[in-house]
Amino acid sequence: EAGVAQSPRYKIIEKRQSVAFWCNPISGHATLYWYQQILGQGPKLLIQFQNNGVVDDSQLPKDRFSAERLKGVDSTLKIQPAKLEDSAVYLCASSSFRTQETQYFGPGTRLLVL
Amino acid sequence: SQQGEEDPQALSIQEGENATMNCSYKTSINNLQWYRQNSGRGLVHLILIRSNEREKHSGRLRVTLDTSKKSSSLLITASRAADTASYFCATGETSGSRLTFGEGTQLTVNP
Numbered sequence: 001e002a003g004v005a006q007s008p009r010y011k012i013i014e015k016r017q018s019v020a021f022w023c024n025p026i027s028g029h030a031t032l033y034w035y036q037q038i039l040g041q042g043p044k045l046l047i048q049f050q051n052n053g054v055v056d057d058s059q060l061p062k063d064r065f066s067a068e069r070l071k072g073v074d075s076t077l078k079i080q081p082a083k084l085e086d087s088a089v090y091l092c093a094s095s096s097f098r099t100q101e102t103q104y105f106g107p108g109t110r111l112l113v114l
Numbered sequence: 115s116q117q118g119e120e121d122p123q124a125l126s127i128q129e130g131e132n133a134t135m136n137c138s139y140k141t142s143i144n145n146l147q148w149y150r151q152n153s154g155r156g157l158v159h160l161i162l163i164r165s166n167e168r169e170k171h172s173g174r175l176r177v178t179l180d181t182s183k184k185s186s187s188l189l190i191t192a193s194r195a196a197d198t199a200s201y202f203c204a205t206g207e208t209s210g211s212r213l214t215f216g217e218g219t220q221l222t223v224n225p
Contacts, residue, residue: 004156022134033212042202042215056212091156101145101206103213105156 002026004106006092012112013073018080020107025073025094031055033103034077035091044089049075082113120203122214128224133190135219137203138183144208146179148188151166151200151218160188160201 005024013019025032030051035043047064048056051072060067064083069075079086089110093103137146145164149157163170163179163186170177176189177182190197200220204213 040217042204042217044215045212048212060144093157101147101162102159103157104159105149107156 004092004094004104005091006106006109008109008111009107010110012114013082014114015084016081018078019082019111020076020078021090021092021111023075023077023092023106025075025092026096026104029094029096029104030072031095031097032075033093033095034067034075035093037086037089037091037108046077057084079111084113087111087113120201120219122219123217124220124222126194126222126224129193129195131193131223133197133221133223134204135188135201135221137186137188138217139186139205139214139216140184141207142179142181143181143205145206146186147204147206147213148175148177148186149202149204149215151202153199154165157202163173189210190221191197193221195223195225197221 007022032045033050036046037043046060047067049069067077089108091108092106095103106114119138127133143165145162147162148160150160151157161172161175161177163177174191179186200218202215202218204215206213
């Protein structure tokens with residue numbers, strides 16, 4: 001089966017600009033996660049969707065970050081406006097209802113904010 | 115906040131040697147998982163151990179869990195150069211909940 005797809009793979013923007021990332025989870029996976037991974041650290045969960053509803057967004061900086069998952073499949077994560085400290089890799093993961101503890105990760109989008 | 119603390123932060127060994135990485139956590143958990151991340155790539159799930167299990171094996175991997183000490187260890191036997199990667203432990207407080215990752219151990223296996 002195809003894995004989790006993300007695009008773009010790399011993005012360079014200037015501070016105060018906006019940026020959007022896209023994720024297509026594994027077919028049939030109801031749960032989708034967005035993580036932020038700063039260089040040298042482990043991933044930190046930003047938001048978790050179950051189908052198209054938000055389960056956990058407690059660590060999402062809602063003043064600048066937003067995410068949606070229309071129709072319970074693809075998802076987009078947006079940052080507006082970006083700050084220097086948003087430079088990180090943004091990872092998308094998905095899991096199925098049957099094996100929900102195991103998460104399958106995409107390759108990530110590497111963001112550099114100048 | 116990061117729940118797991120991993121030890122060591124970096125480990126360098128020769129091919130054929132065993133590698134042991136440790137993870138400690140703070141709260142009660144439902145499960146603990148180990149993931150591998152090659153440079154510039156996403157994370158790959160290696161193994162999951164539930165809170166009522168003490169040891170689990172998968173190929174060259176052996177994971178132990180001590181819930182009384184809130185710690186886990188990952189042993190990779192007969193290491194290969196291809197095992198060079200960062201290894202992260204992640205805890206799940208309930209089934210299907212978010213995973214909280216540690217800071218990771220950078221393993222280098224020299225040929």
